[in-house]
Amino acid sequence: MKIGLLTQWYDPEPGPAALPGALARGLVARGHDVKVVTGFPNYPTGQVAPGYRIRPRMVEELDGVEVTRVALYPSHDDSVRSRVTNYGSFGASAALMGVRKAFAGIDALWVNYSPVTVAAPMLAQSWFRRTPSVVHVLDLWPDTLTATGFAGSGIASRAAVVGLNGLCNAMYRAGSKVAYVSPGVGERLRERGVPESKLAYAPLWANESLFTPRERQTERGFGVTEHDxxxxxxxxxxxxxxxxxxxxxxxxxxxxxxxxxxxxxxxxxxxxxxxxxxxxxxxxxxxxxxxxxxxxxxxxxxxxxxxxxxxxxxxxxxxxxxxxxxxxxxxxxxxxxxxxxxxxxxxxxxxxxxxxxxxxxxxxxxxxxxxxxxxxxxxxxxxxxxxxxxxFSLARGVERIESLLTEAAGVAS
Structure with a gap:
């Protein structure tokens, strides 16, 4: 299949931002043609990664994956205004300059649902090309804003939460499948009216290139003694x-x-x-x-x-x-x-x-x-x-998502 991955976060960004790259490589290894639309790497410091500079659009190949990067406002500080600008700028750029070229002719689309401003390019692809999609709820929005203290409690904040709920619901309606990473999130999505036929449990994996069992050395470093x-x-x-x-x-x-x-x-x-x-x-x-x-x-x-x-x-x-x-x-x-x-x-x-x-x-x-x-x-x-x-392994995760994408695209396994 020709598969698109839509995610604000991607290699060489570390931590959770590295997980979509592992998925892309896993799908390539299983014989799929994978294209990614993402932003310029700036997580977690808010500084653009070495070797990159912000421009309207650039295309590169990483590990057999065609990666289209679109302009965004780089930021990861504690300012609500900066964070909203970061999220919103990626959503707008991806809708206007990313998916139109990169995702022409794809069979199915995987969407990293966080941040929810990814709704703009996802809905553009859905409405104008009728591309079937798997919406992967990695962080539950807008709940994640209240948990981290970004939402506030004023009238404007409450109105923003209502608007974000509307975007989330639009993504659920447009998605062929809605995947969730924990049983509790699945229950919350059911309560919000997502049909059972769309829902699928798909937990995330770790960065297995970094996190693998290792023998503990006698000299542990970091000021730690053998007896600690x-x-x-x-x-x-x-x-x-x-x-x-x-x-x-x-x-x-x-x-x-x-x-x-x-x-x-x-x-x-x-x-x-x-x-x-x-x-x-x-x-x-x-x-x-x-x-x-x-x-x-x-x-x-x-x-x-x-x-x-x-x-x-x-x-x-x-x-x-x-x-x-x-x-x-x-x-x-x-x-x-x-x-x-x-x-x-x-x-x-x-x-x-x-x-x-x-x-x-x-x-x-x-x-x-x-x-x-x-x-x-x-x-x-x-x-x-x-x-x-x-x-939770990557191999199992790739198999799950491949199956959901195949089902969404209506292609026989």
Whole structure:
């Protein structure tokens, strides 16, 4: 088949933004002709990646995939205006200069639904070319705006949420299939009137070129000794991650051999550092943002990995990409989670779970981790890797999406 992928995020952007590239390569490996419409890479810094400059449109080939990039306003800061301009500029450019040329003659279209401004090019392709599409709900909009604090509470904000809901509903109606990444999101889509016949469970995978089991070296680096029991949090330090309980709980075990490495940056970083100073959490070490190529070494230095979300209702149906990445790397997990993500940690046997914002519960879990034999902790990671291969692997993800695209296009397998 000739397949189009419509996504604001794409290689060489790291983290979750790298997942559409893995899908594109997987589809090419299965014999499909794949074309991508995306923006110029600027995630997560808001700075255009080396080797690129903003122009109205450019076409390049990456790993056998024809990639069309369209102009956008590069930004990933905390300004609502800048973020809206970033999202909106890509949607407008892709509709006007991207899909018209790049997606002529495609059989089916996969749409990365986040941000929802991708509705403009998706609907243009649907209305003018009648292209069947698979809308993949990776982040539930507009709910994700309220969870991250971007939506606000004024009249204008409420009106914007109503408008975004309208865009989402238009995408659901236009899509041949609507895929979702967690059971809770599927339930929410049913409540919003998406027909059962359109819905399909399609969880995401990890970047398997980075996240794979590795032997822990004797010299772990990052100021860690062989006798330390090391917990790692690597990712965004934002409101949605709810990281303050980790700092407060870790402070209680500063004399028990627990070391917490915190890698990344975000809007909450300075406040978390202040809480660590206030609590005397000398065992919490902030590493700042590391390059993607440093992550395998950092993950191999850890005994257990921390995954958390705040207690927002959206968190109960969110499947954080860090969870799949940790399972893929064969890491054991301590999760301060609820809902679907907590179920994965429990069902996989990969680690421990406590409720969001429960500092007492987290302190008990941390103490259990420190007391458990290292071999038993490592065995949890092995169980998690097996669960990943059975449920979340890239190979399974590509097969699922290929099947949905084939069904949408009405092509016999």
């Amino acid at each position: 029991r090391v917990l790692l949090y690597a990712g965004t330090l934002g409101r949605a991650q709810g990281l303050e309980p980790l700092v407060r709980a870790a402070a209680r075990l500063r004399d028990a051999g627990l070391v917490c490495l915190v890698a990344g940056s975000g809007t909450e970083e300075q406040r978390l550092r202040e809480v660590a100073d206030e609590m005397g959490a000398t065992n919490v070490r902030f590493l700042g943002r590391l390059a993607p190529e440093e992550m395998p070494t950092l993950m191999a230095a850890a005994d257990v990995h921390y995954v958390s979300l705040n207690d927002d209702p959206l968190a109960r149906i969110t499947m954080p990409s860090k969870l799949q990445a940790t399972l893929a790397a064969g890491g054991s997990i301590i999760g301060m989670l609820s809902g679907d993500a907590a179920d994965v940690v429990a069902d996989s046997g990969a680690g421990w779970v406590c409720r969001p914002d429960d500092v007492e519960g987290l302190a008990r879990v941390l103490a259990e981790f420190v007391a458990e034999e290292p071999a038993a902790v490592a065995a949890r990671g092995v169980a998690g890797r097996a669960y990943y291969e059975a449920h």
